[in-house]
Amino acid sequence: MKYYVLQFIKGIFIGSGAILPGISSGVFCVIFGIYEKLVNSVLNFFKDVKKNLSFLLPIIIGVFVGIVLFGNILKFLFYSFPVQTCFCIIGFILGGIPSLIKQNTKKLNLTSIIIFLFTLFLSLYLIALENVSYNSSNTNVSYTFLITSGFFMSAGIVIPGISSTVILMLLGIYNIYLNAISTLNFAILIPIALGIFLGSVIFLKIIQILLRKFTQYTYYAICGFTIGSIFVLFPSVSFNFNGFLSVILCIVCIYISHKMSFITK
Secondary structure, three states, X not given: OHHHHHHHHHHHHHHHOOOOOOOOHHHHHHHOOOHHHHHHHHHOHHXXXXXXXXXXXXXXXXXXXXXXXXXXXXXXXXXXXXXXXXXHHHHHHHHHHHHHHHOOOOXXXXXXXXXXXXXXXXXXXXXXXXXXXXOOOOOOOOXXXXXXXXXXXXXXXXXXXXXXXXXXXXXOOHHHHHHHHHHOOHXXXXXXXXXXXXXXXXXXXXXXXXXXXXXXXXXXXXXXXXXXXXXXXXXXXXXXXXXXXXXHHHHHHHHHHHHHHOOOO
């Protein structure tokens, strides 16, 4: 039971990554140590339905809860207590890095360093695009456009460090997406979900191939995207009670994330 509760909690965080600005769902999969297993379980679902369903179901339920029920709470925390919330997220990322590094067992080389630095700066650039307003108030969008938006949004869900909110802002439907979630507007959500499903299958398949054929380089790319999220989230902090509390929360989240990242079986 403890295992399923933990998987459910991980799912809530993964779901929040599809809502909060600058946060990637894939990053939470990485810091909790379930990224590669999640990719393989989805793509090889019918090879062992019972085992894969046992792994995926609590996560999927958690994702749904994280988006529908806890979305507004997480947004409130993010905007009302930005420093503390950012430090908590940074703590979760830092706590999961040892698990990620452990998977990079081969010797570091120049190519790995170049790939790491490239994805690090790419992550910073993509998320920095959120400083530009691409929001649209137009609600008259076609189903084809919504499906296409969901398709590209899936890249921000499955690829660590690439925020799906950035993609939606670039497409001009971020506000439409948030309003659809808060009002449960299925006329908007269903075509987006269809696009996400189609895109996720394609992007996950590409990632699976990369993990199988270029394991070391792929993990260093994931490291770059993941660590890039820390620099984007890092807020200004003062040496006062709020600053001290933020550091304490960060340390607590590092510990929680470190423990959760190794509970994957």
